[in-house]
Amino acid sequence: MIDYHIHTNLCGHAIGEMADYVKEAISSDLEEIGFNDHLPLNGDSGKEQNLSMAFDELPHYVSEVMNLRKSYPEIRIKLGIEADFTPGTESYTRELLTRYDFDYVMGSVHYIGEWAFDHPGERKEWDSRDVDSVYKEYFELLRKSARTSLFDIIGHCDLVKKFGNRPVGEISKDLDDTAKVFKECGVAIEINTSGLRKPVSEIYPSCEILQVYRKYDVPIVFGSDAHTPDDVGRDFDKAVSLARQAGYQEFVTFENRNMKHQKLDDSKSIVSSQ
Template sequence: MIPVDNHLHTRLCGHATGDAGEYLDSAANLGIREAGFCDHLPLYFLSPDKMIPNYAMDESDLPGYVSMVKNLALHTPVEVKLGIEADFVPGHEKKLEALLASYRFDFITGSVHFIDGWGFDNPAELAEYGRRDINTVYEQYFGLVQQAALTGLFDVMAHPDLVKKFNFRPTRDLRPLYEETARVFKSTGVCVEVNSAGLRYPAKEIYPGPGLLEIFLKNGIPVTVGSDAHRPEDVGSGLPEAIALIKNIGYREVATFRGRQIKFVDI
């Protein structure tokens, strides 16, 4: 049984397919009790002439997204939650805060996809790895993840080691970075998303990997789970493996949200 899938996208982001209702049909067929839509917040940190095509919804789409999710909740046996995934880019916190405050989300997920303007998880920008020191990339990434948590704007930190997506691995020991990140997460009260999408990419590993997840458990940081589905057939994909990993590490419950209040369900 999969208690929750807290990371579903919609085609409003431009790189997902299928009707939102089809995602919920897939969830219902899998016996998923709770589904959280978590589409990409508009790219508030870019000027209109710098927008990235097919990456996130336009700001004009945001009210419609909120209305769509709320309406879907009335027509499905699955408990539907209204979430949002917001990219963190330092220097734009005030604008992000104002945009998020305009809506009553059930949960707000923070993520890092850019390092100094470089979309490190974008296949179109893969060549940049060859021009950078991989150890420095990891240090920069985890530094940004920590900064994001410290804003206090987020309930959940998504795919916390996303930087491994294309399986570029550092040569340094990551434990100090992991420990530092866990301490920051603990101090801010954020929840960690155990995201199964890494199984579908070259890393072939859940985000976060076992070593990082063990450190999160040791620091008492709660977890939720999400498939990061961009197609209806991806709903729940890899979540049995994610639940198995969570239980093997030592967790006995996962977090869900309503009105930005956390609660827990046993696994």
């Protein structure tokens, strides 16, 4: 099994040494992990706000992953990065991504306009928003993010539900359109177990949404969104049964930004809930 969503203390809101995440992955019998810390936000304000690593920490992040690869040959360690998608920052992101040989780039929508809709500090803003419009804008941003061709994987693709805000109207057309665009653009999506640790208490995405992605044959990866070593591989038994329930028999891995398919059954270990 793989865990492609592991943060580091460089982003300012995760704890533990990078080696501790690797050790936890080895003891959980994972075959492959990917560090996926936050790419420096445009303008370098990310570090001040504890949202991402600083611009000048990126080389250190990359070399640390390379060092860990040498120190722990018993597990495959991939160099990933979680890049925010906000319209207008594409050329900044594109330029930064060309500097290193990432195995994969995960594109994540955390902002609608200036609003960090999943940030606990900005949760109050939900009270003054129309939930259906928020969902519409969110799905539109997901489609835009895939169309940039900057990303291999789209992260936690129903994050908008994090605090339990649910749409009243139908979202099936938006979902269908989004899944079609993802398929056309060749991106994978992430089954992210961190939602189980959030107010919504549900994996991202829900089974209902995952079934739509399955219908359009959009590939999947698995991620815990670990911000502490203990969370590596957390609840992956639930993630795998969700994938199977939605009809998936395969997941994918990445190397040098090339996608490889792997049967779910071949995966030697599935980490159980802790």
